[in-house]
Amino acid sequence: MTSTTILSKIPAGCPMHQAGERFQPFEHKGMTDFYASVRPEVPIFYAPSIDCWVVTRREDALAVLRDHERFSASNATAPIVPWPEEMHQFLRDQHFTNESVQVACDPPRHTRGRNAAMTFLNMKKFQNYEADVRALARSYINEISNSGKDIVDLVESFTYEYPAKVAFLLLGEKQLDARKLKQWADLRIKLIFGTLTHEQQMEAARDLADFWHFASALVEQRKKKPGDDYPSALLAARAGDDSILTENEVKSLVFGLLLAAHETTTNAAGNLLFELLKRPITWQAIVEDQSLIPNAVEEGLRYATSTIAWRRRAKVDVEIAGVQLPRGSQILLSLTSANRDEKQFADGEIFDIGRSNARSHIAFGNGIHHCLGAPLARMELRILLEELTTAFPKMRLEDEESISFLPTLSFRGPDRLPVRLNR
Structure with missing residues (x-):
């Protein structure tokens, strides 16, 4: 029985059918309102536009995330618009040999990759970076202060590059071009989760190949001169044994970090600041009491x-x-909907930095694919708020209506965040 057959047996006027017809997977405006309207009656519905069954409730999303025996992650990063053969051939010619080692694979390969990554990506190691992360945050704030401007775009001037610079710390590099890395990562996200034309796909493929060559070169450098960094840790874990990790898998893990270590944090920072600054009373609360910041991050x-x-x-x-x-x-787990599920979060549609169970969210996934970088992301967001509330306590959002979000299936973050600093 196919998904279409199942759907044909459901009355056309029922809530499940209506949800599938109304669902706009790439439109972020109104998305939370849509899920709030369907979640009470429709825990799952079929979305023909993306050929996926969409799961709306937390308990069901958790069950799927935790069950790697019956559910595969192999489609997690499959492109929404299939790549044309011309693009595949171009990438082969460019020796693009990236493999799914962590996010989009299952055990036992996933287990090998995760075990190797955890030798470096862990809480103890992340704590060693706190002073460097704070110094980075302050450097961006100093640039904003020295600009002399009273209205600035926090995405452009701070949150866009900041997590990428943190990723460079993990790679043992401080002088790399953060903006170039971000441009590569943005294109990769559009290639996977967006709806590019054939011409746009081919243009992005060239940058994808450059992105891969960059990651490969880092690994080659660490083979000759290892350090206290992620590529070196992976090579040490591999110890020349392909049964632990192949050299190409090491390169693929580094390639993956060059996206995973910053893209979601850039978006999370923008989203968090947007919600706080839309609510001046809430912003003032964390200005006056920074002990509220860790839970504000979770909320x-x-x-x-x-x-x-x-x-x-x-x-x-x-x-x-x-x-x-x-x-x-094919199953689409709506983390957005799950994280507002009223069965877990009372008044889930309300932003409340005092929420006692805010940390029960599944923003970092769950199960064997739970994000290894979650502690680092939390640190970056906490430091971001600590430093911004100290430097610009009277900061206010400017021109809220002009802010939009990149139309992709899986990621959401503001493209700009204009604020008045009110020095």
């Missing part, structure tokens, strides 16, 4: 999730929320 991650959805594929015939799905079904 921001819950309420304005930057990874809005993640995909899985059914390995076998399964049942989700009472609906029988055949093997091979």
Whole structure:
């Protein structure tokens, strides 16, 4: 039985059918309102525009994320618009040999990759970077202060590059071009989660190849001169043994970090600041009491999730929320909806930095694919707020209506964040 067959047996006027017809997977404006309207009656619905079953409730999303025996992550980064053969051939000619080692793969390969990555990506190691991360944040604030401007774009002047510079610390590099890395990463996200034309895909492919060559060169450098950094740690874990990791898998893990270590944090920072600054009383509360900041970060991650959805594929015939799905079904887990589920979060549509269970969100996923960089992202966001509230306590949002979000399936963050500093 196919998804279409299942859908044909559901009355056309029922809430599940209506949800599928109304769903706009790439439109962020109104998305949370849509989920709030369907979640009470529709825990799952079929979205024909993306050929996915969309899961709206937290308990069901958690069950899928935790069940890697019946659900595969192999489609997590499959391109929404399939890449043309011309693009595949170009990438082959450019020796682009990236493999899915962590985010979009299953055990046992995922286990090997995760075990190797965890030798470096862990809480103890991240704590060693706090002084450097704070120094980075202050450097951006000093540039803003010295600009003499009273109205600035916080995305352009701070949150766009800041997490990328933190990623460079993990790579053992401080002088790399953060803006170039961000441009590469932005294109990669559009290639996977956006709807590019053929011409745009081919243009992005050239940058994708450059991105891969950059990651590969870093690994080659660390083979000759290892240091206290992520590529060196992976090579040390590999110890020349392909059964632990192949050299290409090491390069693929570094390539993955060059996206994962900053893109979602850039968006999370923008989302968090947007929600706080829309509420001057809430902003003033963290200005006056910085002990509120860690929970404000968690509430921001819950309420304005930057990874809005993640995909899985059914390995076998399964049942989700009472609906029988055949093997091979594509599933979209709405983290945005799950993180506002009223069964877990009372008044989930309200932004409340005092929420006692804010940290129960699943913004970083769950199960074996839970984000290894979550502690570092939390640190970056906490330091961001500590330094901004200290430097610009009277800062206010400017021109809220002009802010928009990049139309992608899985990621959400403001393209700009104009503020008045009110020095």
